[in-house]
Amino acid sequence: MDEGYRILEHPADMGIEATGPDLKSAFKQAALGLISIIVDPASVEPREQKAVTLHGTDAENLLVKWLSEILYLYDGEDFVTSTITIKKLAATELDAVLAGETVDGNKHRLKMDVKAITYHQLKVEERQNGCVVSVFLDI
Amino acid sequence: MTRLQKLDDYRYLIPKSFREGMNVEGLIFASSELIKAIENDLTLMQVANVATLPGLVGRSLAMPDAHQGYGFAIGGVAAADIHKGVVSAGGVGFDINCGVRLLRSGFHLDEVKPKLDALLDQMFRDIPCGTGKKGIAGGLSYDELDRVLERGAHWAVENGYGDAEDLLYIEESGKIPNADPNKVSRRAKERGRDQLGTLGSGNHFVEIQFVSEVFDEEAAKAFGLFTDQIVVLIHTGSRGLGHQVCTDYLEIMQDAMRKYKITIVDRQLACVPIQSPEGQSYLHAMASAANFAFANRQMITHWTRQAFGRIFGSSDLKVVYDVCHNIAKEETHRVGGSSRKVLVHRKGATRAFPKHRPEIPADYAEVGQPVLIPGSMGTCSxxxxxxxxxxxxxxxxxxxxxxxxxxxxxAKKQITAEQLLHDLKEKGIHVRGASKSGLTEENPDAYKDVSLVVDVVHNAGIARKVAKLIPIGVMKG
Structure with a gap:
């Protein structure tokens, strides 16, 4: 399955469906989808790195925590991510390195505030030919 | 599966047979026109899902503006027995105490119109809005933020934002008493620290409006409203702080549910017993976030007054009222003939208490609580x-x-920002928006007709029309 993401519609908000040959790449694409909703990714440079380690109760929970982490780093610590490397993704654990920089309203083309990542129609599917994940955001 | 049953022109029942596990019935307030839109998405199923939560009393309700949300439908109301019931963080939502505040001026429409652009420009300069905008320079210290979470709008007044009199006209007087900042995570505080005093983006706004029609002279008089009067409507919430509180407690509740042997049909409905340590912690954190939102609207009120003062030489804007529309409140209600303490979740719904209730301002004791209903941009409220x-x-x-x-x-595909601004200007509505794409997403055609919604609640008798407000100036995040 090809790597990529697309934006899903919801009456009030937005979702992301991401695919990839494995779960790692689908999780990475979901994160890139989230970032693309917040900011124009082309305006962000990978100037500093942050390591992220997360634990979840299952793959769905881990996906929500993963995207919530990226959202928190943006909204709480003013760190916007452009490049993602997922080093390890097990059933309930994720290790990643995020590269990006401090938010600068003059440099980064900020698009929209995302309030939170929801469990609404959350999906993590491992199929024979790859993985599909989908998640809805509260805008 | 049994379908929806029409009870009368404004009420539709979801019987318990609609889905497995419903403990109570569902009830939707809608007209035959609005119910079609409601049936179009997942709203009915979400109202039925809420009805499966343990300890609910009465019915799982949805208002005529209901649409699909997360877990709960937006426009949902559900009350849980205070001893046997549960509290759900998703039942309040991410934007805790998102709400609206109405200010009334002494100005007539004709006095403000000639200087409307100058006023909007001044407000746009004075009120931080849009994606990534900060409030107080450098953000608040953690200690000071804790005072905000404890004291809400009172903190704002004590720090020079507005008058003590304002506090009389806010739901809960602008301070929910059981707030405990220690139950709010460091992360939530980090998100909120520099967002206090910001409007945000999305559907949040400040609108300059005029009273176009009065339906109920007695109530309008009590609220200080008259035809052609200029008023200001502010719509915003608890910003990143509230969003993070909900995110945090969704996790806490999901983990704790196992302990309490609660099973749910949708993960977004995660809930815990109200009287459990986790339930109480959430309510303390929710109250803290609600207080942040009260302080936020109070600060925006102050800057709005300042802008009026600069342009018109008078900043005399009085608070008519300030209501929460995402909140859980402990209240006493008559259920099945007896008086019971319940926790009322209002997820996109407004408290609408009648006259003589002790919770409402003394000035309004003989008419009832003002219920503020914002319409979509450029229509009416x-x-x-x-x-x-x-x-x-x-x-x-x-x-x-x-x-x-x-x-x-x-919504975005329907119209360009340029066309939308042009169309609104033709209607006499001037707009300042931080984001062009944000504006088109909020284009009025993306919403139901607020007049149809209000007619349903009026005709069903669950609130009564007092006045209609038409916008002339819109400030969007």
């Missing part, structure tokens, strides 16, 4: 008043707005 019937049927609740009818993407 309403002031309603609470009724006895709302106490009987909806735990003293009513609708909260127009309700979206179209996705953001579909």
């Amino acid at each position: 309403y002031v309603l008043v609470g009724t006895e019937k709302a106490m009987d049927e909806t735990f003293g609740s009513s609708c909260h707005g127009a309700g979206r009818a179209m996705s953001r993407h579909a």
